[in-house]
Amino acid sequence: MTRYFSQEHEWIEIEGDLGTVGITDYAQGQLGDITFVDLPEAGATFGKGDSVAVVDSVKAASDVYTPVSGTIAEANGALTDEPELVNTQAETGGWLFRIRLSDASELEALMDEAAYKQYVESL
């Protein structure tokens, strides 16, 4: 399994042609208390960079963009009752959706964990 990161602070973990996407721990810290997550429906198709989900915090609503193109395979239903999982387990149990990649070469444009860490430190 390989994990990539985007400049918009999403992470994607790849297993075969399936990617699990969430927001990074850095991003949840910036947003603060998450109160609601608007999730995509399974079967919906998106292009890389499309807004796929919305994360609500007390102070703002934030778009989440998919770092790759593909079709939504599954959304994390646990977030409906426990949106705070995005705060407490941003990079594990607080994942947002799984997407079936249509173009795996898009991953090449993303960062690995070390590069993302460096990127965050530069902000």
Add this chain to the structure above:
Amino acid sequence: MSEYPISDSDQEPEELAPMLLPLDSWHKDRGGRMVEFAGYMMPVQYEGIMAEHLWTRENAGLFDVSHMGQLYITGEGVEAALEAALPIDLSTLKTRSVRYSLLLDENGGILDDLMVTRWESGFYLVVNGATKWDDIGTLREYLPDDITLNHLDENALLALQGPKAAEALERHAPGVSALTFMKGGSFKLGGVDAWISRSGYTGEDGFEIAIPGDSAAMIADLLCGEPDVKPIGLGARDSLRLEAGLPLYGHDMDPARGPVEAGLAFGVNKRRRLEGGFPGSERVQRDFAEGTAQKRIGLKLNGRQAAREGAKVFQGEQEVGVVTSGGFSPSLQHPIAMAYVDAAFAADGTALSIELRGKKLDATVAAMPFVPNRYHR
């Protein structure tokens, strides 16, 4: 990710670098996350909006509101001059009493909301930070030249809010707990001269404390040394005032809205409403007599998704209004909002919907405050 901030940034003076307030480094030392607001760098949060909000409702929170404008108006005939500028009845405002009022333009549109206090020798006004420079210009235009308007810009302003505020402040400023809501007085606080009034913007009991800017850090330390007091950021200030049903200038009122439709008729005192003679009085009197096309209302939403400023309000397919503030209520654990809707749809209990990202969320018109006020009257 990209954010849509809900409560700041659209009123900032353009092109100017943000200014720093007396407590700037104090906030940073306490872990405050600083953002630009009303032209100043201000703490939006420390440990988190939700925790800070609930702390204030249960204990006491210290807010730095030094960005707000503190004005002192004096001179021969100041009372009549100020009545010609504001829709306030000063004949019923006693010394050391505070009253809410409105700065209106000639068409009766709201330029700002403000607090007016009668001091022994003049009137002390507290106006919004984002509008203070314009307010000074407007007041200078409305007031005769021989009336002096001093901007007390060396002062800091703190607010201590919450059910434990009185107990905490009494230990450092003996006598403050004898004040009742909207009354003030001069006190020694940490050895410094302070003007303290029992007022605030959270719906809780609490105080607003004007002190010299160079004493602000010492006094903030003193108050936060109390176990029941924590510093609270702008984020929780916004969610607290929304629950309290208190409108925020630039969002829930602006020059396109008059006092009556904004639900701020109490900011126009009765004698002034009858007699007129203040900027915009014709429109205000007409609105009182004829009613307004729209009204500011509260909305409770089902589910957890919050409506934000600008979202359209519907009844069925008919667009009937617009959301001006909205967010998740930490105390109630569901979303709430303020909106302007056509008067026919403003009654409590009216079922409406709010359009959000192509979906329509159910909402019900609800009485404000959403969370009961707990002023010490």
